[in-house]
Amino acid sequence: SQIQIAVFVGSLRKGSLNRQMATALAALAPPGFTFKQVNIGDLPLYNQDDDGDQAPQVKRLKAEIVASHGLLFVTPEYNRSIPGLLKNAIDHASRPYGQSVWTGKPAGVIGVSVGAVGTALAQQHLRNVLAYLDAPTLGQPEAFIHAQEGLFDAAGHIGTASKDFLQSWVNRYAAWVTQHQVGP
Numbered sequence: 056s057q058i059q060i061a062v063f064v065g066s067l068r069k070g071s072l073n074r075q076m077a078t079a080l081a082a083l084a085p086p087g088f089t090f091k092q093v094n095i096g097d098l099p100l101y102n103q104d105d106d107g108d109q110a111p112q113v114k115r116l117k118a119e120i121v122a123s124h125g126l127l128f129v130t131p132e133y134n135r136s137i138p139g140l141l142k143n144a145i146d147h148a149s150r151p152y153g154q155s156v157w158t159g160k161p162a163g164v165i166g167v168s169v170g171a172v173g174t175a176l177a178q179q180h181l182r183n184v185l186a187y188l189d190a191p192t193l194g195q196p197e198a199f200i201h202a203q204e205g206l207f208d209a210a211g212h213i214g215t216a217s218k219d220f221l222q223s224w225v226n227r228y229a230a231w232v233t234q235h236q237v238g239p
């Protein structure tokens with residue numbers, strides 16, 4: 056059976072480089088893996104008053120995470136941290152208290168930036184959050200992708216300069232997810 060990966064993109068921008076990256080990474084997925092981008096743009100702002108009666112979009116988000124075998128975060132860096140969009144989704148799926156759906160889900164973190172540090176600081180903040188949520192996160196290799204001419208080819212696939220690196224990153228990530236599956 057397929058190993059389902061829930062992919063979270065931290066940008067809603069139409070031309071998002073991170074969304075392009077998420078789509079291109081899915082094309083590098085090894086056999087047996089399905090990468091599916093999860094919609095987080097329709098969630099209300101998190102409000103603890105609603106914990107007892109979560110919105111349908113939140114229930115749908117949580118169900119998609121429960122059904123997944125692994126998590127992949129592809130996010131830009133906003134002001135040296137993760138975008139509010141992504142934090143909002145993380146907070147929603149962590150509640151009500153004791154009913155977080157992140158627990159134990161193997162995760163990977165990657166991002167594209169036009170800035171020189173290539174999302175390193177956002178990734179570090181995200182790792183902190185995922186550690187607290189008990190989602191085991193791939194440590195190495197790190198992937199801080201600097202957006203440059205040729206990052207994607209005309210078909211939207213990873214360009215030649217980064218292809219080998221990102222294929223090996225995806226392979227390591229897939230092995231990490233496999234290693235964390237429980238049961239036979």
Ligand code: FNR
Binds near residue numbers: 066070135
């Ligand atoms: C940015 N950008 C940015 N880049 C970076 O490397 N470090 C940063 O702290 C920030 N901060 C930041 C804040 C806000 C509000 C915006 C809108 C942008 C630039 C960012 O890397 C660039 O816009 C990317 O293209 C955003 O990713 P998507 O939307 O292309 O996926």
